[in-house]
Amino acid sequence: MGRSGVRGERARTDRRGEVASGAGEPGRGETGQENVSAGENRAPRGRKPLSHRRAGTRPRRRRHRILRWTAGVLAVLVLGTAGAGYLYYRHLNGNIKTAKLNLGEHKVAGPTPNAAGQTPLNILLIGSDARDNKENQKLGGAKETFNGTPLADVQMLVHLSADRSNMSVVSMPRDTLLRLPKCTDPDSGKEYAATIGRRMTNESLGRGGPGCTVATWEQLTGIHIDHFMMVDFSGVVSMADAIGGVPVCVDANIFSKDSQGHGSGLKLREGTRPVKGVQALQWLRTRYGFEDGTDIARAKAQHMYMNSMVRQLRENATFSNPGKLRTLAEKATKALKVDDGLDTVKKLYDLSNELKKPEPDRITMTTMPFVYVGARVAPKEGEAEQLFRLVRDDIALDGKDKKKPAEGGGDKGSTDPAAADDKIAVQVRNGTRTATTPASAGRASAVAQLLIGKGFTQTVADRGQSSVEDRTVIRYPSADLEGDAQRVAKSLGIGLGSVQRSTDVSGVTLFVGADWKTGNTYPKAAASDKAPQSDQTQNGADTGTCMHVNPDYTW
Secondary structure (H helix, E strand, O other): OOOOOEOOOOOOOOOOOOOEEEOOEEOOOOOOOOEOOOOOOOOOOOOOOOOOOOOOOOOOOOOOHHHHHHHHHHHHHHHOOOOOOHHHHHHHHHHOEEEOOOOEOOEEOOOOOOOOOOOOEEEEEEEEOOOOOHHHHHHHOOHHHOOOOOOEEEEEEEEEOOOOOOEEEEEOOOOEEEOOOOEEOOOOOOEEOOOOOOEEHHHHHHOOOHHHHHHHHHHHHOOOOOEEEEEOHHHHHHHHHHHOOEEEEEOOOEEOOOOOOOOOOEEEOOEEEEEOHHHHHHHHHOOOOEOOOOHHHHHHHHHHHHHHHHHHHHHOHHHHOHHHHHHHHHHHHHHEEEEHHHOOHHHHHHHHHHHOOOOHHHEEEEEOOEEEEOOEEEEOOOHHHHHHHHHHOOOOOOOOOOOOOOOOOOOOOOOOOOOOHHHOOEEEEEOEOOOOOOOOOOHHHHHHHHHHHOOOOOEEEOOOOOOEOOOOEEEEOOHHHHHHHHHHHHHHOOOHHHEEEOOOEOOEEEEEOOOOOOOOOOOOOOOOOOOOOOOOOEEOOOOOOOEOEOHHHOO
């Protein structure tokens, strides 16, 4: 049987200072070096390569290519070492840096296998802006940030379906405002209290490591994450150099520098040009000059770079050269930081084989639906949760799935049998307060009465201070109460993906979130199995695009 009661309110953390790298932009500065490749081939005046869009059109994102980049790099690691022997294999294993997967208190249970015994796979891809060594400092610039707290400036969740027929990738803007979870640094033991107010999601990396970014995603989405992979500036650039340069495309000459000195210093001629070294980093960091000058535009350029990198990995015949393969294997294994479950080249190779199974036309890339909050963004109410539910339930974002045999089949049922309903102690807390609206009065009492009416007679309402929960969740402290917590969820029609194990509670505790402010029936976002409409969504079979250059930054 469960015990009622919850622990005290989590403490507010001090706000971390922000360093401006440009007008209205928090975070890092951009490199100021200028570099035009000596071997560039200028497109003839009046003509553009066939792969270009006309100037003035808005190119669509090419984000699906990051997956090909990931799979291609990992496959090359093994191909390049096949004849090198066991000692070299061990050497490459020694290059790989690892960290704990999840540093948070709220861990989402894994999904239930389908009829064939298959389970979905979720991998969080993280791009770090760390200036923790001379190479990263030289490439990243912004001396005031050297050896400072790193930020997770690129975050993408890769979801591979249980039957491996399709893949969905959801990115989150780096400046998304969220409540960050409690995290514990596994090396120092330092605890970072959960934030009461909202903070930028990229700060999660500095709260103990990438495992806190994983915890942040799980808290927001209710999606179980199996692995993470993180790479920094120098890692991406060194791999680009090993490949021999990465081709990128702009629809006009660009010089990313304004009269006040803002910009990366990227200087390229119109057309397709290979970039490497400092110029590759300039491309990745460019915001001023691409489209509307936002981080959304910068992300498009980053995705184009990854797209092009994977083409090089798959198509460049020079990779039959053992020396070049060995160089790339060295640089790639040194560049990656992964969770403990991916601590060998063999495991990375096995993962790459899984990632390559979906056909390109079954790969869907999208950005979390968001709304602007000043210069920042926040998850869009309703639509963001709808997208996360599709991923939780292993429903393809392209709408081409075969009919699922049972609703909610992606949730994992507990092996611990539940007690009788009238023997399960449940505490209900009001979590309907948001950063901008007060809590709905009496919600804890109303839902507690609802549960009592369903036979959970040991339910009590916590009438203390309200908490903040974006969505309704049920938390339990230990494995022997998992079945009880899931039984409560089923009785209310709440998906098992919203049942979380947490040491923040002392018994089965229902947090009524901002998604259930009124009524006696839990509102389901599953009105349809279609992804929210978005102009950010891309299909993996799309080919060719160029970054549109803002006319104010041409030369």
